[in-house]
Amino acid sequence: MMDTRVTDTRAKGTGAGSGRWPATAVFFLNGLTLSTAIARQPSLKSEHHLADGQVGALGLLFAVAAIVSMQFVGPLVARVGSRPVLRVSLVVMPLLLALVGLAGGFGALAAANTALGAVHGTTDAAMNAHAVAVERRGRRRILSGCHAAWSVSAVVASLATAGLSRAGVPLTAHFVGAAVVLVVGGLVLGPLLLPAAADRGSVPAPARRGSARGTRGAGGGWSRAFVALGLAGTALMVCEGAALGWGPIFLHDSRGVSLGLAATAVTAYAGGQTAVRVVGDRLATRYGAPKVFRAGGLVAAVGLGVAVLTAEPAASVAGFAVMGAGMSVLLPLAFSAVGQAQGMSAATAVSRFTTFTYAGVLLGPAAVGWAAELAGLTRTLAALLPVLLAVAVLTRLPRSLPVPEPAPAEMAHR
Template identity: 30%
Template sequence: MTDRIGLGARWAVSALFFANGLVVGSWAPKLPAMMARLGISEAVAGLLVLALGIGSVCLMPVFGGLVARRGSAHAAKLAAVLFTPSLIWMSLAPNVWTVALTVLVFGGLIGGMDVAMNANAVAVERARRRAIMSSCHGFWSLGGLAGAGAGGAVIQAVGETAHAVIVSMIVAVILALAFPRLLRDSPAGEHKHQPLRLPRTPLPYLIGVMALACMIPEGAILDWAAVYLQREMGASLAVAGWGFGACAGTMAVMRFLGDGIRRRYGAVRTLRVSAVIAMAGLAVAALAPTPPVALVGFGLAGIGIANLVPIAFSAAGNVPGLTQGIGLSVVTTMGYSGILLAPGSIGFLAEQTSFAVIYGGLSLLLLVPLLMSRLARTADFGG
């Protein structure tokens, strides 16, 4: 592969991350808007978030197998095309049951696209012999910042359906530019017909546990920060949308810096420092007396969370002896069961306690990746 082709592939996969982040970020302010439109409580909204997670966890292994058999570019294109109009489906759904169905499909396509685009990023890393995973996730965070930060104001200005159409059109343009430049990484002939089975080595499952603990707090901010700021702290919808926006913004900055930091200090040390910073940010958000202080806390949490997941995914994609799609599908399925399934229970817990208590408890969960940080050493490679 020439440097020119490699650079084109690097920016193409980054565009996929941005497009995915834009749609997922737009979900953050859309949830309280749907709650108001449908007249549902936090507990029912928790069921919607649970449906999103179930869909994602169900389709992640399917797309992991598709990556192993057909290559990540094929799988990513399929998921992205189906994923693009998903916000429109939700906006047009007339009641809670049809919304739940569209959210289930939305979650499945989030999961499928995530496995495929992360596998493509690992393939580009190998081809270029250079870490790019953190900056790819930086583009995802940049998209999340745009979607969450502007989403609340756009929904207030033009309505829920028009907002969904605008986002879908932007994503369609991005995909049209990115698809021709994606790295085509069809597996070698001997891999195409191998039976797909779960790994027998424990390492990907242990990395999956670490990813799970890293991603639950991120999911709690994505799905519930806007509700926390609006309902418990009295912020407007436009301000509440910046709960995840603040986190996504600092995540984007740190993820663009993360590849260089990892090359200089190593994956293990980077993960340890990141976990401590994330714990501090969640504690600030939990103890905040006003919305601006909570936004500072979510921003600080984003600095720490930023490089936890990219390091875990790089580690999973470089486990010796495993087909790339299979190792990544194990870790992404386990990790995203945290970001997508666990927040579904937060709505129920919030009715019994408060979001402040929940965010405080989640800061302690990050002791898990801190204690398991040695597993990240497979994310370090030469070149």
């Protein structure tokens, strides 16, 4: 019986109904929506005559709304499944993007941006929960590929924004046009996602036995191992935020390069990250998640060391590329491990873990700035080296994906 179930799940992982490509497409659509909004920030600031403080306030409202919404996603997905949540959010999120473009004043802009943040947070947690369910159902790693799709969407959005801006397309027309395309994409993609039974199949057995409904595990699960993974996620996002937010500033201020060359730090990091994410799932399947995670963390630390400690600008840019390559597998593997947490549903674990990572996104750039005021930017970035090394060496991940228990519908079918 056990051998049959393993064979069935592996077949699902490679067949047309595995859910891999729809799950990957969700990451692409979500990334395309958010990256479009981010890439147009300069236009938004100019058209609304916003002060720097107002732009910062909009970013804070967005992030806080996303974090708050994440607290409700786990129980919601455990109750109704990730597909219904994503079918709604993939349509509502582009509509809110259009609303941001149509907003007439700062108050309306803040309200629309806050709503966009809340729906993005919902989508972010639900899509990672859905990807975890696809992994467990098919016993095939897909999360690195999903995050690669998000990275690709950021490149697509930035290139599209650059072209439309040069062509003189107004921000409102851009957002409304993008919303139409994204809504159509969401409507087409929604029915292709795995049904709610897949999410129930991703609940660890102890949590499932804790309640007839399979949702009681949503309230507990704050084990030492889970908190350690959460703190590792926070540390990773602090390091990533430092590279993306402060890497160009470091090259310009500390290495004296031009603004144009300094910006290539972000391109190099994103390029290295995207390239390795494409093959990250295969690496983890072949060598095991613990080895790949440890190697990725060490490579990222080496890259950061080269970027910060070398005096040659070209070598620094190459260092950021190496850092991005090493960092590429760390977060997807952590999400996959969190989905196997005992004592709670996968959706609840993922939404809680996403809160940890968003804390790193929020606190990282600011913390680096405060520390740089006291110790200098070079020393501050160098201080992240032991952080990356500690995450690489101390984080414990399961080697393989567990065999999921069949959902009630599958049991009845058999």
